[in-house]
Amino acid sequence: MQYFVNQLRRLMLANGAVKRTTLALLDILVAAGSAVLSFWLRLGTWEIALAPVAIFFAMAIVAWFVAAKIFGIYSQIIRYAGIRTVADIVAASFIHGVVLVVAVVALAIPGIPRTVSIIHVVLFTAAVISSRAIMRVIISDLLPTRSRRRAQRTIFIYGAGKAGQELAISMRSHPEMRLAGFFDDNLHMQGRRVDGVAVWGAQNLGHVLRSNAVDEVILALPRVNRARRAEIVSMLERQSVHVRTVPDMSSLLKGQITVKDVHEVKVEDLLGREPVAPDMHLLSSSITGKVVMITGAGGSIGSELARQARQLNPRKLILLDVSEAALFAIEQQILAAGVETANGSRQLDMHVELCNCADEESIGRVVALYRPDTLFHAAAYKHVPMLEANPLSAARNNILGTLATAQAARACGVERFVLVSTDKAVRPTNIMGATKRICELILQAMAAESRDTIFAMVRFGNVLGSSGSVVPHFRRQIEKGGPVTVTHRSITRYFMTIPEAAQLVIQAGAMARSGEVFLLEMGEAVRIIALAETMIRLSGLTVRNEGNPDGDIEIVETGLRPGEKLFEELLIDSSAQPTAHARIYSAEEAMLPWAELETNLRLLKDALARGDVATVVAVVGAIVPAYQPSDAFRQLRQTGEAGLRAAN
Secondary structure, three states, rough: HHHHHHHHHHHOOOOOHHHHHHHHHHHHHHHHHHHHHHHHHHHOOOOOOOOHHHHHHHHHHHHHHHHHHOHHHHHHHHHHHHHHHHHHHHHHHHHHHHHHHHHHHHHOOOOHHHHHHHHHHHHHHHHHHHHHHHHHHHHHHHHHHHHHHHOOOEEEOOOOOHHHHHHHHHHOOOOOEEEEEEEEEEEEEEEEOEOOOOEOOHHHHHHHHHOOOEEEEEEOOOOOHHHHHHHHHHHHHOOEEEEEEEOHOOOOOOOOHHHHHOOEOOOOHOOOOOOOOOOEEEEEEHHOOEEEEEEEEHHHEEEEEHHHHHHHOOEEEEEOOHHHHHHHHHHHHHHOOEEEEEEEEEEOOOEEEEEEOOHHHHHHHHHHOOOOOEEEEEEOOHHHHHHHOOOHHHHHHHHHHHHHHHHHHHHOOOOOEEEEOOOOOOOOOOHHHHHHHHHHHHHHHHHHHOOOOEEEEEEOOOEEOOOOHHHHHHHHHHHHHEEHHHHHHHHHHHHHHHHHHHHHHHHHHHHHHOOEEEEOOOOEEEEEEEEHHHHHHHEOEEEOOEEOOOOOOEEEEEOOOOOOOOOOOOOOOOOOEOOOOOOOOOOOOOOOOHHHHHHHHHHHHHHHHHHHHHHHHHHHHHHOOOOOHHHHHHHHHHHHHHHHHOOO
């Protein structure tokens, strides 16, 4: 028996040609047996002449191989054989039978009754289908079962519906995974068995997981909303079990669910809100059929804006970034995706420009060359600690880059200029937030004087998964075994997924009349330490603390970084007004007239040219009085202010 099992394993590991040859030899034996049995059933005796049987067998096997070639019978994978495989075998057998009947009738060979061919087709078809079914059971069930001693993970599937059942079938060919049971919220499924495996309700979750020593639970719930998914994950977190999931339905339209589709549960799946269907008129009005330019197109938001814009069929798409690597990456993504239209796919008219927005001549040349209808300005330095250490670069890139791009847009008659801003611009405590508030003030002042170009700003909080986001940072720390570092136990942040943020930016920009600050509804603020704990538990690990000194990973508090706030805000001093979109609000905030702002911007340019950090910080403070810098920057500000007074 063990020899037979070992030979089957060797056959499973053999190349495709060996497997096809083995299958063909099996069918030849089946055809021979069916031929003999057909003559016996027709003649009612085993005294059968050998020559007629041999001739009939030869015709039958030739007819079968021709039909099998047509229907690709020997190209199919037995492990995944199903109803389609059976249908192909039946179709091939029908063709094989027709050819055989015609040949027998036409040749009228002595000793071969005409009805033998019909009997043979019935027997042969049943035998071939049965052989495939038996082989699938052996390959998918019996052999993996004999290998369970090597199993490393005991698995439960949460969701006994179609997705869970398909996943269970796929797991049969993975001997390292042992399916111990299902959980399901459907009362009609609880207490029943799926392919011999029990289905439990969520109320039994803790007891069942502990009694079965479960290593992992896979969520097979592609249709469940995020709120329920978060509840289930929260229950599983408390059991210190590793949780993974299959994608949602939009990602599974391509076909059946297999083990390859299973991935780690993303925090985005739990923190993100239920998607709201976009207003297609708002989404397309500033992009479809228009020339669209995106600065900072290689960044997190800029690249998603590019992907969203591609789907809305712009007349021309211009991607601009100062980073060659980032620009190349998004260019290749867009080119690979192409554009889907009613008449099929077409290649997008796209151009990429390596350009620094702070270089007035370069950005002026590019904008004048393409004369975009809509310009999304996402180019900015945004990492708070990095910019606290490099205030000159922060001011030059963010402020002068926005100023030069906006002036070029106004000079070239751009219809709509949309600035991607940040909640850190509200009562800023860091140079990054202060520079972004100045960017907003620049656009507000220009909007007051511009008749042709609509200027708008969209302000929102953190985006999940962006470069510098805490989520990938925590994930790396967990993979290394910890510790996970948070700056303060009480720190909170608003989070939004990158696709949702980009989609709302486009829609907000389309609603602009000029000069408004649009605010994206960010949902509930999230405690960063709670986020860290959730990610640790999702990995099947425990948090090490005073209450659990034997836990796996410790969370260490490192203290607030320079310029960092405990919480962020979206409004400065005005009330937000609802708009046509449920998650977008608009605000009219205090602004500076262009004449006053221009004077300070001139001082800022001169200080940047000299590399005078103190004066740069002082001018930033003069433009944004609400700026509350760290102690080191406060001293620089005082020094710069003294220098400005002396110069005047």
